[in-house]
Amino acid sequence: MSTAHRDVVVAGLADLRERERIVVEVDGLELGVYFHAGExxxxxxxxxxxxxxxxxxxLMPRTIQPLREDRKNxxxxxxxxxxxIVCPWHGFEFDVLTGRHPANPDVGLRPIPVRVEDDEVIVTI
Ligand code: FES
Structure with a gap:
């Protein structure tokens, strides 16, 4: 099994910015690539x-429970x-930028190194 990593262009930045999320397959590995809040x-x-x-x-806004001025719900x-990101199987949610589950920070998505160069989105696999 090779341990060599390589860079792969998966999208143009403008295209990803517009679509917010793409799912691609690179060498049999499926990954989701996201653009949110400039990241x-x-x-x-x-x-x-x-x-x-x-x-x-x-991709859903995070649910919050605001309090009124009298501290009531x-x-x-x-x-x-x-x-x-809301998993389609059972609804677990993960912050799109951190990959963490909101209620259990020990649970999260596995990151793939990604960067932008010359308006191209490049992952390292
Ligand atoms: S597989 Fe169960 S929530 Fe994703």
Whole structure:
């Protein structure tokens, strides 16, 4: 088994910015590549719960529970900026930028090194 890594262009930055998420296969490895809040991330398309295709799940605003001035519950709302990837199999959520599960930071997506050069999105596999 080879341990050599190589760089692969998976998208143009403008295309990824517009689509927010693409799922690609490189050498048999499926990965999701995301653009959010000016940042680019790449995650293995395998959910840490039971291996579901997490990167094919919806990208949703993170649910929050704001308090009113009297400290009473104002009801559920959506965070204005944070986005979670929602696994299509059982609904586990993961922060798109950190890959972490919001309730258990020990659980998360496996990252793939990704960078932007000359308006190309490049992963290292
Ligand atoms: S496999 Fe993703 S939530 Fe179960």
């Amino acid at each position: 680019v991330r790449a995650w293995h398309n395998a959910c840490p719960h039971q291996g579901g295709p997490v990167c094919q799940g919806n 104002a009801g559920p709302a959506f965070h204005p900026a944070d986005r979670n």
